[in-house]
Amino acid sequence: MPDGSPHPVLAPPVPLSLAPGAPSESRLLRALEALLDPLALVLSLWALVWWVEGALSPAWLVTSVLAFALSFPGRARLRAPAGRVVTSTLLDWCWIAGLLMATGIATGHLGQMSRGVILNWLWLAPASQLGVHWALRWAAPHLVRLQGPPLRAVIVGLNEQGASLAERLSNERDTGVELVGYFDDRSDGRHHHNGRLRYLGRLADIAAFVKVQRVQLIYLSLPMASQPRIKELLDALKDTTASVYFVPDMFVTDLIQGRTDMVCGMPVISVCETPFRGPDGVLKRASDVVLASLILLLLTPVLLAVALAVKLSSPGPVIFRQRRYGLDGQEILVYKFRSMRVVEDGETIRQASRNDDRVTPIGGFLRRTSLDELPQFVNVLQGRMSIVGPRPHAVAHNEFYRALIKSYMVRHKVKPGITGWAQVNGYRGETDSLEKMEGRIRYDLDYLRNWSLRLDLYIIFRTIRLVFRDSSAY
Incomplete structure (x- = not known):
C-alpha cells in the first residue's frame, strides 16, 4: 500500500458474489x-409449557435454543405459492422435530419431558409457522409503506x-x-406495453x-x-447517485460492489451499489x-480547550x-472548528493553500494536526457522516469536479468520512490540480469496492x- 504515491495502484474490482436482496426487496x-x-x-x-407445567425447566430452555438454532434463518416464503409454503413448512418441521427427538433420546432428557x-x-x-406466514403476507404492503415513500425505478430496454x-x-x-416507466431506442409499437407502462x-x-x-x-x-450503447449509458449515469442493476442477458463492466440479487423472483446483477446494505x-x-x-x-477536555483558543x-x-454533499448526493451541514478569518460557503470557494493569509494563527496548527475536524464526530452521531469514508467536498467544488471526472458522484453512494482511503495514501490537503482530484476519486472508488x-x-x-508527520495539510 503506497504512502503518498501520486499514481495509486488499485485492487481489481470485487468479483460477483451472492448477496441478500436488492433494494426493491424490503x-x-x-x-x-x-x-x-x-x-x-x-x-x-413456551406457551404450551407454561400452560401445562406453569414454568420453564432447563430441559425446555435447551430444547427451545436448539429449535431456534435449527430453524434460523427461516425460509423466504413470502412470494411462494400457498401449496409450496404448506409442503415446505411441514417437511422442515419433520426434520427439526426428528433431530430434537433423537437428541432427547440420546441425552436421556426425553423421558423427563411432559408427553402432553x-x-x-x-x-x-407448524400451525404457528403457517399462521405467522399468512399474517406477514397480509401485513407486508402496510409494512413497506411504513418504511417511507417507494423507491422510484425505471427499466431500460423493453425486451x-x-x-x-x-x-x-x-x-x-x-x-x-414505484415503476415510473421505461426507456427504449426502438419504436416498433412496444411503447404501450399492456397499456400500463409509460x-x-x-x-x-x-x-x-x-x-x-x-x-x-x-x-x-x-x-x-x-x-457499446450500454457502456456509453453507464458513463452518463456515473454522474448520478442511482443504483444500477443489470437484468440478464448482460455483460460485465467495471463493477462497484457487484453482486447478484433477486427482484420479484428474477435475477439481476448490481453494477454500482453501496457496500453498506443489510x-x-x-x-x-x-x-x-x-x-x-x-x-x-x-x-x-481537548474540545473545550480548542473552542476557547x-x-x-x-x-x-x-x-x-x-454545506457538503452527503449520502446519495443530499446536502448536509458539516461542522469544523473555525480555522480561517472567513467562513466561505457560496458558489465559489477557494481551497486553503500554503501560507494562506486567511488562516488564523491558531487555525494553522488546527489544520496541520486535524484538530479542526473533531466536531465532525458529532456529525457521525447525527448519522450524516461516517468515521471512515470519502472526504466531503464543498458543494461548489462538487459541482465543478463532477463535470470533469468520470464516476465522481459514485463516491456519494456512502456517507462521507472524517478520514478516508485517499487521505492515508497521499491525497490529504489541497487538491490544486485535476490530476490530484482524479487520484483521490480513484482511491475513494477503490474503498467502495473493497470495504x-x-x-x-x-x-x-x-x-x-x-x-x-504529514505536511500536506495547511
Missing part, C-alpha cells in the same frame, strides 16, 4: 422472514426480460418500488431524467450485442456510533458550518500516525 421483510419460523417454534413451545407438551407441540409448531420484470414489479404490492424516451434521455426526477433504481435490460450497514453504523461516542468522551484568537464563530471493517480500522490507525 430489508425489513427479509429480516422478519428470517425470524418468523424460529420465533414461531420457540414461542409456541410434546404431542401438542408436534401440531401447534422479453425487461417486460417480464415490469410485469412483476407492477403486480407485486410489497416491493417498495414510455419515457430514448437512452440518451436517461441521465437527465434520472437527475431531475430523483430516480433511485435503474434496471438495464439490454442485449449483450448492445455493449448486516454490513448495521455493522458500519454500530462501529461509527461506538467509536465516535468514545472519542468525544475521551477528548472532551478559537474564540480568543480571532473574531467570529467557534464552529464553522459548511471491510478491518480496512476501516487500518485507515483509522494510519490516520493517527499521519497527523503527526
